[in-house]
Amino acid sequence: MSERRWNPVLGEWVITATHRQDRTFLPPAESCPLCPTRPGGPATEISRDDFEIAVFDNRFPSLRADPEPPAVEGTELTPVEPSFGACEVVVYTPDHASQLGSLSVEHVRHLIAVWAHRTVVLGARDEVAYVYAFENRGEEIGVTLHHPHGQIYAYPTIPPVLERETENAREHEAHAGGCLWCDLNRQELDDGRRVVASGGGWLATVPFFARWPYEVHLISERHVGWLHELDRDEVDGLARMLLTVVRKYNALFDRTLPYIMAIHQRPTDGGDHDAYHLHVEFYPPNRTATKLKYLAGSEAGAGAFINDTLPEETAAALRDLPPTLEAIP
């Protein structure tokens, strides 16, 4: 059962998806549903014995093209809607033991092409207002399958964080006369203290206003809104920058660092979102090798993040770690 319930207090939709309670939970490697179906082996979600990158409809979707009617009736104050949209799984590679950071530059370029193409395909649906590609990595984030993969959610309305970003981008453009992220890029390059890496048409920084100790944002130097607007050099630059950041993360505490990777593109609702600027955000939960930052009273109850670190110091730590962008082969 899945539906969207309106919260008039916060002005946002909440998705209920009770069937997800039954989803596959940390199966052993030999029972991984994202591995290829090997000859003579058990059938998995992947119907072939080999592939480069595969995308399929999530077996346990929160949003779908043909949702069931809501389980309850809404009211004028608290309306309820079927959960229109889509939830897809992007399997990065057949190699169960791999991860984003160990893929080749060429493979990551291909992955970017898949994210771009799925955005174009899903964004063209009438019921889709926003296409969000993301990756959850690590059990600390709540990952239930270890095979390297990400997800794509296609929402029927612009999600709250993206709505705030689009509104702030529009307001900044109206008052400052330019793009919010282009201005942030200029400020960070001029200052330099929070820069983690730069080159290939991209800038990676721990933002001035980081919520998480090792949060990193990747912002394109050119003002574009969608992945499919990047040129070949910028796609290559993004692939190298993604690998640079993830490999630095893995070097930080000499372990595979968990993170959320969020790809923020323009909405696909047909509205005027020219002020919005493509970027990728990483949120690792670790504040030390063994200690996590939790969303506690201030963050969860008041929406006010408290960062226990200085972005200037965490950026310097990441900047000094290998590899450099130029070292990515």
Added chain:
Amino acid sequence: MVRPMTDTDNDRREPAPDDSDPVLPFDDFEVESETLPDGRQIHFYRWPASDPHHPPDV
């Protein structure tokens, strides 16, 4: 602020971007789609010009 979507919203909507004419600067891939036994779709992306087995760099 987001708000409940109405039929009028859909009527105003102009699909963008449009998958009928994708402007992909890196469109050297092929997509093969299949329908799984339970009706779900799966899409296999491949790049004929590249080695299908990419050795990891690290």
